[in-house]
Every structure is written in structure tokens, then in C-alpha cells.
Amino acid sequence: MIRPMQAVRAPAVAGSFYPADPSQLRETVARLLAGAQYGSPPKALIAPHAGYVYSGAVAASAFRRIEDAPVSRVVLLGPSHFAPLRGVALPGAAAMRTPLGDVPVEDAPFRHDPRAHAGEHSLEVELPFLQVALRSFSLVPLGVGDAAPDEVASVIEQLWGDASTLIVVSSDLSHYQPYADAQRADAATAKEVLALGRLTPDDACGAAPVNGLLLAAKRRGLRPEVIDLRSSGDTAGDRKRVVGYGAFAFYEK
Secondary structure, X not given: OOXXXXXXXXXXXXXXXXXXXXXXXXXXXXXXXXXXXXOOXXXXXXXXXXXXXXXXXXXXXXXXXXXXXXXOEEEEEEEOOOOOOEOEEEOOEEEEEEOOXXXXXXXXXXXXXXXXXXXXXXXXXXHHHHXXXXXXXXXXXXXXOEOOHHXXXXXXXXXXXXOOEEXXXXXXXXXXXXXXXXXXXXXXXXXXXXXXXXXXXXXXXOHHHHHHHHHHHXXXXXEEEEEEXXXXXXXXXXXXXXXXXXXXXXXXX
């Protein structure tokens, strides 16, 4: 098996998507989590990955569900926005760093592609929430590129684990539509998630990892739940061109 090629994957969006100062970051995340409603811990989550001023409250509504849960391993999947990628890839690092510290990366039988992870935010922005909510855990961080639902579902099922393993898929929803149009589009997307159906890239930038999770959830009989559904028009910015955000939980029956 190929070993990691770098010791640490350094943060790429600290100071832009979220605070770079450790104390400010921890305080921000703790405040967002405290403002969300607590619920029973799920097996899997979908959470957004924009800047915290835009999607932080929606992301917190997902991660509040696993605060202090007995989770010691997180399988985190998110889209590769900037680098061409076929299938899935690890960052090729022994740890992923945020201002809150290093998260150890678990080796797994997938190829390493540091270039796909170097400037990517989709996984990174979820880490401070996980670090505050769980405190200590190992990570399987997978960038997802061009990959069919069955391919991603097979990866997720391979890493499924027991109750100590949490699966998190990182994705925003509709992009740059007027507020009312985005509301309608995201409501339809939420309905498709609840049906354990299939999304298109127009529905969600993370359609590939989301579709893999939906297929795995369908095969294993998981029960989906919408936790939160909002857009940047609700949280920050104007309503002329908004980005949609959704938080979803999946429970084993």
C-alpha cells in the first residue's frame, strides 16, 4: 500500500472561510453548535461547506447531533471543486491540520492525490465542527470526483464500520439562483434526499458523494431526516443570487 507522501495537509481556507485564530475559531464553532437543536446521533450526515458566515449555522445543526457522541472514526467525503479527479482519493498525508490542531488520517486502500486536496475547502471546513463536537477521532478524508453512485456507495460500505464510525458527506445545494427559485429547487432536492433517490450536479455541488451515500443508505435501510434547509439569502448576503444549504441525518433502523 502506498504510504502518505507528506506529514500534514495544511489548511487552505483558514482566515477566509473560517477564523484562523484558534480561540476565535473554537468560540465561533461552540457558539454555532450551542444555537442548534440537539438530537440523537445518526450514522451519517450531509452538511454544507461554505464560509461560516453563510452556512455555519446550517452545518452546526448537523454536527450538534453528534456532539459528545461515542464516535472515534469519521469517514468524510466531499467534492473536488478545482482539480480533475477520477473516483476517490486520499490527501496523501498522515494528518489534516486546522487552527484547532491536527486530525490523524487513517490509511485506507485508496489512491493518494495531494493535488486534489491542496486547495480544496469541502472537507476542511467540516473539520473544526468535528474537532469541537467530538474532540478526538481519526479521519478517512476522501475527495470525490467523477464517480458513479455505485462506485461511491461501495467505498462507503467498505468503510461503514460499527457505531463508532460516522459518515459525513460535504455538499452545498443550489447555486446562484434568485432566492425564491433556490427555495423551490432546494425543497425538491430535500424531497429527493428523503426518497433516497438521486441528485444532479445542478441540485448539489457534491452530487457524486451524496448519491453514493443515498444509495448506501437505501441498501442498508437507513431513515433520512431533514434537519435544516436554508440559503445565503437567509443567513448573509442579498437574495438576488443565493447558494442553498441543507443539513440531513441518516439513522439506522
